[in-house]
Amino acid sequence: MNVDTTTSAEELRHAMVDKIVEEHQWRGLPLRADVERALRKVPRELFVPGVSVEEAYADTAVITKRENNMNLSSVSAPNAIADMLNQAHGQHILEIGSGGYNAALLREIAGPNGSVTTVDIDEDVTDRARACLDAAGYTDVKVVCADAEFAIEPGRRYDLIIVTVGAWDVPPAWVSQLTDDGTLVVPLRTLGLTRSWALKRSGDRLISRSNLMAGFVPMRGAGAHKGRSVVLGDGVNLWLTEPDQHVDEGLEGVFSQERHEAPSGVIVSSGRQSPDLDLWLASHLPGFAALIAQQSAIDSGLVVPSWQYGTPALTRGATLAYQGRLRQVAEAEYEYVAYAHGPEAAWAAEAMAEEIRAWDQASRPAPVLHVVPGDTPDADLPEGRVVNKKHSRIIFTDPTK
Template structure:
């Protein structure tokens, strides 16, 4: 018989699994080996606290996504590595969740630093406060408030982090982040979410890293839109600045299908989300397509990933990414292509294939994102592709 691992052993094994695939700063690794995640998830089988999975802590009666989650530990570690906090610094977190992330940050900044965490949900804020106290992190400040307002009480902050998806940079955050400070947030644009690490330089934020992630969107920002097609079995998600007209697309899936194939191939476990990222650097028509099993049963061409596939949309036409197993390459048996519908579907398909082939030629390339505060015209114009938000202007460039 083998002995059942202790919780300390399970916690260390989880961190070992994370560090086997990602290098972590010493302070972050030490914090993750120290803070007992199981204590922040009462009622859950303690052993489950040390699996690399998210845990819902409050359901959402108005939608499929929960109101609050304990994030996947490897994503927590990745974002804390992006944040790069140092002992003695002042940190703010938007989205208290269970309080676990705030405890990790408290370990990193030490007794001479400070951590303030904000959550709009009263139950989440109370849970975080209670769990932090029980785990010995009474020095963390927990505030019940919309994260869009930040926490001016303890500002300015050296670093700020969000654990909810943000579509824009709130004006209050510009007021509270110190010049030269660092911001890490799950940023949403053109239907995708990336954990973007940004450094502040006056009225601009400049990225030095992006990682794929997925987070519950923050309550209070409404820059994203959605239209239902094919009796609601297909959903198209887009941003408010995009010229998408649902009525024009009403019959698009009853038009002939045209397939165009790229030169790019992928392995079974090889990510290809970089196609989406690359397309947004130059193309304003990028959206997210969500296709339900009912639509697939009705004969709609299966997207590469049915619940979240990049699409190009213009007028009454659209095109989206698809896959085909060819097995001509044992390591990369899947070929990437595009399905086009509507009068300009083939044109859009060829354009998306161009983005796929550009990604295929340089799969690790990551663009730079510069976010300008909306305080006047851009000084010297924008050197890159501009995306307008309500409170900021985003510029993407390679």
């Protein structure tokens, strides 16, 4: 690499990090100093050979493996990585899903006495990560090829496990590989909503400390899980990720029926809707499901969702209600609104608006997630909405109760 390229890579890196820092500040989630330092230091261009230095610092994911139109592996976007790194500290760290770049950041954060192991199910990916880490001087990061559903280095425990692939469940090995007060950061899909949860171990349980919006390629191997899609209209589906989620027949074409609107009266000043409201609705509304819309269905006005990739929705019989896009009601005031179609549309829109008001009246809490072993009896569960996975039971609890 010649001197000019090095200088411009450094300049581009600092410019990218400046933006990430600013954006975190704006969201009220200031970036930790050690995370910022690592982002400023690790040369991302060495982890995405084959793309231009401008692309390396465009703050987007670089897809490194695709099959049958599916993204199987990528070097994640720095902004998304920064979010997760900001969620937890650790000195002895296991990263699940290897691109090389995040492992290098983690190596910086772990400090001189720390350690980083990164694991990927795919040998092409681990070979690539090993080569990039070596080229960038991170030779002491351990790279393992294995299915991370199972324990990686038997007998070893980590104070931080950071999962960089979309998971549907928390397998027992993730809990048992944590130190007694260790933290698992995992993008977990529940009821169609994916959040990066920071979960602290407490005995055989995990309890959340924070959650953030997240999106990752799905897990492969023994922990792979497929949801079901229910078509509502051209480019609009409900995505059912839990086996016991159910919708009735007769919803296809529901948008051809008149749209009812129910304003909630709940205002947000920033124009940024709260992801905590989605989780509240998921855990409080009977018949909850996440609605996914293609851009074409939004552009045509068929559907006006709050968020394209997982809008809170509910169904009852052949009726659908969903959370609409925030509606501007004054200069800096935006209102949450519910829309519904179908035979019981007026009731359904109002039911959703009422639940939005309930969340507001409860002071807009973020739920606390508990993850307990799958064989935990009902009597030993905290109060809340229970979602049963293959290995674990997941409970959304209300911190205000």
